Amino acid sequence: MDSLTLPMILSGPIVRRAEPTQITLWIATSKWYEIHADLFRITSNKDTSLYDYTLLQTNSETNTIRMGKQLFVHLIKLTPIQGTFPLDTLLGYNTHFKRGTEMQDLKSLGLLSKDNYDSIVYGNLEYPSIYLNSSPQHCNVLYGSCRKPHGDDDDTLITGDLLLEKEFHNLKIRPTTLFLMGDQIYADDVADPLFPIITTLEKELIGAGEKLELIDERLTTYPFQTALNQVNGRQYIMENFCHFTSSHSNNHLMKFGEYAAMYLLSWSPQLWELAQENNLFESFDELCSKNQVYFVFSDDERYPKDNKLEQLHMKNRYTEQQEAMISFQQSLYRIRRLLANIPTYMMFDDHDITDDWNISYKWKENVRNSPLGSHVIANGLAANWAFQGWGNAPESFNDGFLWMMKSYFKMLSIGKMEAYQQEWKKTLWSFDSWHFVAPTNPMAVFLDTRTQREYDSEPRPEKFGHLIEETQWAPQLLSIKGWENVTSSLFNSGWKSGTPLIMVSPTPLYGLGLIETFLHDFVYPLRVLGVNVHTRFDFEAWKYNGKGFTEFLHQAAAWKPSRCIILSGDVHYASAVKAAISFKDGRKLTINQFTSSPMKNMSFGGIWGMVMKQIMALNALKRKNNNIYRICTPSYYIKEVDKENPSNSYLWKDEVSYQFLENNSIIETNNNLGFLMIRRRRLKNILLKSDHKLLQ
Numbered sequence: 001m002d003s004l005t006l007p008m009i010l011s012g013p014i015v016r017r018a019e020p021t022q023i024t025l026w027i028a029t030s031k032w033y034e035i036h037a038d039l040f041r042i043t044s045n046k047d048t049s050l051y052d053y054t055l056l057q058t059n060s061e062t063n064t065i066r067m068g069k070q071l072f073v074h075l076i077k078l079t080p081i082q083g084t085f086p087l088d089t090l091l092g093y094n095t096h097f098k099r100g101t102e103m104q105d106l107k108s109l110g111l112l113s114k115d116n117y118d119s120i121v122y123g124n125l126e127y128p129s130i131y132l133n134s135s136p137q138h139c140n141v142l143y144g145s146c147r148k149p150h151g152d153d154d155d156t157l158i159t160g161d162l163l164l165e166k167e168f169h170n171l172k173i174r175p176t177t178l179f180l181m182g183d184q185i186y187a188d189d190v191a192d193p194l195f196p197i198i199t200t201l202e203k204e205l206i207g208a209g210e211k212l213e214l215i216d217e218r219l220t221t222y223p224f225q226t227a228l229n230q231v232n233g234r235q236y237i238m239e240n241f242c243h244f245t246s247s248h249s250n251n252h253l254m255k256f257g258e259y260a261a262m263y264l265l266s267w268s269p270q271l272w273e274l275a276q277e278n279n280l281f282e283s284f285d286e287l288c289s290k291n292q293v294y295f296v297f298s299d300d301e302r303y304p305k306d307n308k309l310e311q312l313h314m315k316n317r318y319t320e321q322q323e324a325m326i327s328f329q330q331s332l333y334r335i336r337r338l339l340a341n342i343p344t345y346m347m348f349d350d351h352d353i354t355d356d357w358n359i360s361y362k363w364k365e366n367v368r369n370s371p372l373g374s375h376v377i378a379n380g381l382a383a384n385w386a387f388q389g390w391g392n393a394p395e396s397f398n399d400g401f402l403w404m405m406k407s408y409f410k411m412l413s414i415g416k417m418e419a420y421q422q423e424w425k426k427t428l429w430s431f432d433s434w435h436f437v438a439p440t441n442p443m444a445v446f447l448d449t450r451t452q453r454e455y456d457s458e459p460r461p462e463k464f465g466h467l468i469e470e471t472q473w474a475p476q477l478l479s480i481k482g483w484e485n486v487t488s489s490l491f492n493s494g495w496k497s498g499t500p501l502i503m504v505s506p507t508p509l510y511g512l513g514l515i516e517t518f519l520h521d522f523v524y525p526l527r528v529l530g531v532n533v534h535t536r537f538d539f540e541a542w543k544y545n546g547k548g549f550t551e552f553l554h555q556a557a558a559w560k561p562s563r564c565i566i567l568s569g570d571v572h573y574a575s576a577v578k579a580a581i582s583f584k585d586g587r588k589l590t591i592n593q594f595t596s597s598p599m600k601n602m603s604f605g606g607i608w609g610m611v612m613k614q615i616m617a618l619n620a621l622k623r624k625n626n627n628i629y630r631i632c633t634p635s636y637y638i639k640e641v642d643k644e645n646p647s648n649s650y651l652w653k654d655e656v657s658y659q660f661l662e663n664n665s666i667i668e669t670n671n672n673l674g675f676l677m678i679r680r681r682r683l684k685n686i687l688l689k690s691d692h693k694l695l696q
Helices: 158-167 195-206 235-240 256-267 270-277 284-289 304-339 361-368 371-392 399-412 421-430 480-492 513-529 546-559 606-623
Strands: 009-019 022-029 034-044 051-055 058-068 071-080 090-099 102-105 138-144 177-180 344-346 436-438 444-446 460-464 467-471 501-504 564-568 575-583 588-595 628-632 638-640 652-658 672-679 683-689
Touching (some): 009 256, 009 304, 009 371, 022 090, 034 058, 034 071, 058 256, 058 399, 158 683, 195 256, 195 270, 371 399, 371 421, 444 480, 480 546, 546 588, 546 628, 588 672
Parallel strands (some): 138 177
Antiparallel strands (some): 009 022, 022 071, 034 090, 090 102, 575 588, 628 638, 628 652
8 A cells, every 4th residue: 555645733733731821732743843823812892793812922832752754743832921821711822833935824724714624613713712710619620531432322522512612602601621531542442443544554653663573573473473463363462472451452552653543543533534535444344355354263174163153243343333433433523623622631541551451460560571561551651641641741751751752752763663662661661750730720630540559468368158268459549659749749739728629530439339349249259269350340449449548538638628529430430429538536528529431432231231230220229318328447448337326446437428410310321521510619510411412
């Protein structure tokens, strides 16, 4: 196939970090450009229905890193020459691109035309817009997690765009910020029809690229040399060469360019259009005719019936995934517009890298000691930095970190990745500041619950019938050292005790008790019988490690926020919980937790889904109008108690109430996007769903 001509803009612009003294824009292009941006104050014209635009005096500084032959990532920082940016008013921006004599901006590229389907502006505005709110008592937050191209049902992230389209001028309702709280991509669960597109784009984006066979020479042998680049060909490689545990890793992302392509395909329509224009989307039969599909039984004449069944199964899966991606592809014009008009902060979870990432000490060590596995993790982290982390908090990445990224990717693009590969991998594996504080109002601290975990070495007893075994505890999702780093970052950010605080934890602190109890009491002991429950059932909620749960409560209480709000995702359902905590020493803490998940990945299907739905129904019935009273014993065991007869031997006790949602249930399992309206006297939480019902 001839080389593809990639579009100028691969993704973006995306508004990232935004505060009174700095606004950061992110954009990815296929060529190097000198970029600067203008910022305007937008005011209503009383005599017309139009708006007036006042150019603000700003400094525009762009940091660009070449990550491949045709992949340049730019971070554009705007700062006011004097004072601060205006608050509580619309601000518009335009981005200018210069390359030799070529001069372009968002308007000349057709992105500001109101009649263009690719427009990134709302209503009769001339520019994409944002606004900075001044009061922590009036804040509107969109929040969600878990978005997979071939996930079931519609992409509910577009409901954020629909809300902005309706309320872009109404600052009382317009969302001030968007929090994406994990699983922005699914590196371990890639659709069959998308895999050939990603491997093609990887070569175009990066150039000479990665030679994975230099890391693991087994990839040069049959059948792995061919299977590596075939649809459905990577499951054995991921399990046995990388020591990953995802059950859906048949098309797992491995190379940096593959991770990059998935991000670009998740946020913008440009590469989808390119793929369609160049006929890159092929039918299952066409791929088979080109030997681009891996079959377990393909060359084994002893199992002809199994071969036919496998082909039929894969063809049906391929067709189903094609259909599921149609709505995702159609949503991307709205997704692109949304991200261009709202400050967006992101935190990874496991699927951004791989399912079960760091789920146990044994898992982490197995992968760390695998040359190929540790390299794939580094690729995922590097892509997370380029597409998520860098824009969250640019100052978290010092000159040494940036130099290493630039140096490695410069060599990667010419096929000499080995020059810096070991130092680059070590830099990413050892980095401990993925957490950050978003300068929202109120401020939000995002917790890294993946790379800063702590694993207990002390065994715990388990019993199943007459079988007894000592086994491992679930991990503490954030270590003591991790909490110290978070605390330092929080107070260095300017946040003060006695003011409101949002805590973003990808995994909810308070799950649905009956589900967690079911897993804890009935599923976890199955490990005695040889069932690997840690990886099969994602056994890693905060509650499963009482010491880690207690440390979370102690840290939140020690910070003394006037209002503590937790936003979470991950669990593929939405819920709202209020908890009143009392500590043995007399301190008290009230938490309001809101969970939104998934945006596009409804997962309660099949037999396991039916079981979980039944548990949820029982949970809702049990919790209806009934609060839950719990204590944590000195041995860190969390258990329910009677209100009338609480134990006196506890570290803390809490009273938990589950709030009812719009469907008169305590849980929502359909795709949804959370919309939290923070006011002085109340919190109003709304779930935006695929039926596009918005505020009346």
